Amino acid sequence: MDRRIRIETDKAPASTGYRSNAMVAAGFVFTGGHIGAPISTPDNRIPPAETLQEQVDLCLRHMEQLIMAGGGTLKRVVEVSSFLVHSAYRHRHQVSQQVTQFLGFAPPLLHWQEIADVALHAMLELDGVSVVDPQMDLARAADILRPFGCGQGLVHSGPFVMINGLVAPGASLSEQSTNLLARADRLLQEVGSGLDQLVKMTVYLAEFDPYPEFNEATRVAFADFEPPTRSVLVAPAVTGEHLVRVDMIALAGE
Numbered sequence: 001m002d003r004r005i006r007i008e009t010d011k012a013p014a015s016t017g018y019r020s021n022a023m024v025a026a027g028f029v030f031t032g033g034h035i036g037a038p039i040s041t042p043d044n045r046i047p048p049a050e051t052l053q054e055q056v057d058l059c060l061r062h063m064e065q066l067i068m069a070g071g072g073t074l075k076r077v078v079e080v081s082s083f084l085v086h087s088a089y090r091h092r093h094q095v096s097q098q099v100t101q102f103l104g105f106a107p108p109l110l111h112w113q114e115i116a117d118v119a120l121h122a123m124l125e126l127d128g129v130s131v132v133d134p135q136m137d138l139a140r141a142a143d144i145l146r147p148f149g150c151g152q153g154l155v156h157s158g159p160f161v162m163i164n165g166l167v168a169p170g171a172s173l174s175e176q177s178t179n180l181l182a183r184a185d186r187l188l189q190e191v192g193s194g195l196d197q198l199v200k201m202t203v204y205l206a207e208f209d210p211y212p213e214f215n216e217a218t219r220v221a222f223a224d225f226e227p228p229t230r231s232v233l234v235a236p237a238v239t240g241e242h243l244v245r246v247d248m249i250a251l252a253g254e
Contacts, residue, residue, distance in 0.1 A: 027133025029070030192253020
């Protein structure tokens with residue numbers, strides 16, 4: 001049986017770049033990269049909705065469709081992260097209230113992150129994780145996911161290994177991305193995992209224009225396996241002196 005299962009559905013926006021819309025692994029369904037725009041086609045790119053409330057609603061509906069396609073339900077959502085641009089960040093508590101109202105409860109893990117920009121210059125990007133293992137309660141699931149995105153370094157947690165705050169040297173985004181992914185593979189292989197076991201990435205860029213260079217690096221690195229789900233944010237306050245910084249989750253070695 002595959003340890004990672006890629007999820008795609010035409011009821012949510014198609015994945016762009018070298019990523020999956022959702023990934024099922026170890027009893028979780030991971031989603032990411034939701035922005036508040038209706039489903040588009042390459043020939044009919046629809047811009048984001050006009051208000052933050054409308055964008056949040058669209059993000060949540062896209063997330064719901066992918067969770068359902070992965071065998072999950074909204075009742076088992078354990079984590080929701082909202083990446084809000086500067087102008088929307090002051091409304092983060094309203095966003096949290098809207099998430100809680102949509103789900104019918106406050107998820108155990110509810111995060112905000114202030115950023116500079118997202119795809120299509122929307123007001124936010126959102127991701128979520130639901131539990132599909134009926135034997136796992138939400139408290140245990142939250143304990144497993146809690147270390148993700150916290151600090152820097154490699155962390156073992158439940159069935160996963162996480163690398164937080166990963167950066168790498170290079171004169172361009174292309175070089176830093178290539179070196180970062182190679183470094184990630186080495187670190188993961190040292191603990192019996194690897195890039196081919198990635199299920200989720202959160203990618204912070206210093207600026208958006210060279211983003212295709214990161215995409216090309218992932219195309220090469222992920223050529224032989226299904227790519228993880230991911231969120232891509234422009235956040236120079238997070239990247240600091242680097243052009244890219246990444247948090248990632250992979251399945252631990254068997």
